[in-house]
Amino acid sequence: MAPVFCRRGAAAAEMALVTPFLIILMFGAFELGNYFLSEHVVVKAVRDGVRYASRMNLAKYNCTSASTDNPLTDTVMEDQIQNLVRTGIINSDGEARLRGWTDATAIDVGYDCIAVGNVDPPYGGIYTGLNYVPVVHVKVNELDYVSLFNNLGFTSSTIKLNAEAQSAVMGI
Template identity: 60%
Template sequence: MRTFLSRLFTCNRAAAAAEMALVTPFLIVLMFGSFELGNYFLSEHVVAKAVRDGARYASRRSFADFTCPNNVSTDVVDKTRNLTRTGQIASGGTARLAGWTTATTVSVTMSCTAITGGNYSGIYNGMSNVPKVKVSATVPYTSLFNNLGFTSTTLNLVSESEATVQGI
């Protein structure tokens, strides 16, 4: 019996299998966590790019669409929201992200900066205020693992961009 016990304690034939059985759950959690983190950063990038596109589009609209102090035409608001959410000006279209279901998550506001200290000869010639448009979005984040039954707390992807109206 003594020799059997000494051989049992010195045997290491299944040590690798036992170590792998202990480490595998941690590796799986690490792998899926890195997938989720990558998806989060990709989604955040998509929202930031969409908001930048929306601000760029709105800033190139005519000066007539913006009246100071804070009045943006509804046409600009609607088309900017559609462009930001779907990438196209017309209503409808496929959202850039799966959870981005409504255009009301995008807000389009403006502010006016008074021109002081001189006469501008460029596009702001004769204007007393320079309109700046601000596009912001709050989009609910959709996890990769929601379909597997893992529901998490609600995370929102928040981004904003501001551009001076150029009246092109």
């Protein structure tokens, strides 16, 4: 006679073994989705900032010779661009687009002066008569990523968010 095995607890035992992996997979998917959402928010914020900066008057950019990485001399305009990137509005009263984005030190605003003769096809329209065209760039460097589970102790200082955008200044 063959031995008889009781199978009444087999499903419960299998569920007890599989459940931790399912929970890790589920919360990992949440965290990955949050990371991609945060990255998208930073990229969109940088695009908004460069779009705003590119609509400023051409006179605000001093392009008398070909040069790169020029800092803005108008600190009010730089503050407005940084506030727009961080909060979505140009004054400092706005709420941060991302949790934990408390200051604008990670936001770099500058411009390059490109010689008109170095561009093919040559610039025309509003750039006619200019020797150098300003190209503004906005960059977010090493912004700390804030985890969904930060309050539970799952913090990471190694995951950083970065984005960069540039546009020729078109003036108003």
